[in-house]
Amino acid sequence: MNDKNGVLRLVRSRKVFLTASLLILFIGAAVCMDELVGPSKEEGQTSELSAWLADWQWQTGLENLDAIKGSLTSLQMFAAYFDQTDSLYFTDSFHEALPEVLKLYEHSGLDHVYLTVVNDQFQPSGESVQKDPALITRLMGTVESRRKHADELIAAVEQYGFGGIELDYERVADEDWDNLLLFFSDLYPRLQEKGKSLRIVLETRAKIEELKLPEGPDYVMMAYNLYGSHSGPGPKADHAFIKELTSRMGSLPGQPYIAFSVGGFDWQEGGKAKALTEVQASILAKQTGSTIRRDEASGSVYFDYTAEDQVKHTVWYADEETLSQWIEVAGQAGYGKVAIWRLGEMQRSSLDLLKQHLK
Structure with a gap:
């Protein structure tokens, strides 16, 4: 009887051990699988993906768009500027790109495609003033100027068939914010009456807690813009920067998007920084035989090389692992709506990573 009980206890303990072992293996496999498929999502988090297509890079941007358009919640055509009379101005590249975008969206139309308007002003000489705060001052100065600007924006989206307007007004003077907020409040219901939407891009410098x-x-x-053409070498964003931004985003109405910038920069020692796409940076690393390293604080990759003229260069850029980490950090803070600046010469691996975001 005692021997029999001992055998039974041994059998039971082995069953418990086997069950526990299988459970541990199952959990471990699930964790590994989660890491393989890409960034995780917080429970109940809304996941959306949008991207910009810039008029000056529409050909390669269109190739990337073709690869991921089924995963995009919306597309933003970065293509509307201003002329010397403060009226909307469209480049020849925009008129070339729009029919090609229409071909990709021939079944669904442009309902989920926005026209992005930026406060860059083109002069008759062909030169442009980028992110001109004085332009915003003039557009927002009076009730009449705001109404005229709104009329022109609405006419543009109706003429071209866009689903909405996105306003990317940067370097706004502190004294212009009150008028700009009035403009947002007036424009939104007017667009809604037409069945159109409104998106507003905000810089990190915007005092969103006070607005x-x-x-x-x-x-x-x-x-983004943690490092760039305005600074020395470094990543466009790092984990601490993203965490600081997401801690502020609770001040924004609704469920805001967080925008990440792909590609990177090549800093020449003692000189200016040159923008690079992800593909360009990857090719440059191979051509120069450089050793690529990954920055733990940002997930970005970087390398150094010496050019033929013996000038030293440092390159930082974002690849699919960088994007995965950035999206993960934002997701942990509760922000799963991601916007990508911008399509064009992204690696296939990065495009595949973005497609996983909605799965």
């Missing part, structure tokens, strides 16, 4: 942004429009927070 009384209206409910209704979608808001997009730029999570």
Whole structure:
């Protein structure tokens, strides 16, 4: 009897051990699988993906768009500027690109395609003033100027058939914000009456905690420009930068997007920085035989090389692993609506990573 009980206890303990072992293996496999498929999502988090297509890079941008358009919640055509009379201005590249975009969206139309308007002003000489705060001052200065600007925006989206307007007004003077907020509040219901939407892009410098942004429009927070043409070498964003931004984004109405910038920069020692796409940076690393390293604080990759003229260069850029980490950090803070600046010469692996975001 005692021997029999001992055998039974041994059998039971082995069953428990076997069950526990299988459970551990199952959990481990699930964790590994989760890491393989890409960034995780917080429970109940809304996941959306949008991207910009710039008029000056529309050919290669269109190739990337063709690969991921089924995964995009919306597309933003970055293509509307201003002329010397403060009226909307469209480049020849925009008129070349629009028919090609229409071909890709021939079944669904442009309902989920926005026209992005930026406060860059083109002069008759062909030169442009980028992110001109004085332009915003003039457009927002009076009730009449705001109404005229709104009329022109609405006419443009109706003429071209876009689903909405996105406003990327940067370097706004502090004294112009009150008028700009009035403009947002007036424009949104007018677009809604036409069945159109409004998105508003915000710089990191915007004092979003103090601004009384209206409910209704979608808001997009730029999570880049930590390093760039304005600075020495470094990543466009790092984990601490993203965490700091997401901690501020609770001040924004609705469920805002967080925007990440792909590609990178090549800094010449003692000189200016040159923008690079992901593909260009990858090719440059191979051509120069450089050793690529990954920065733990940002997930970005970087390398150094010496050019033929013996000038030293440092390159930082984002690849699919970088994007995965950035999206993961934002997701952990509760922000799963991601916007990508911009399509064009992205690696296939990065495009595949983005497609996984909605799965």
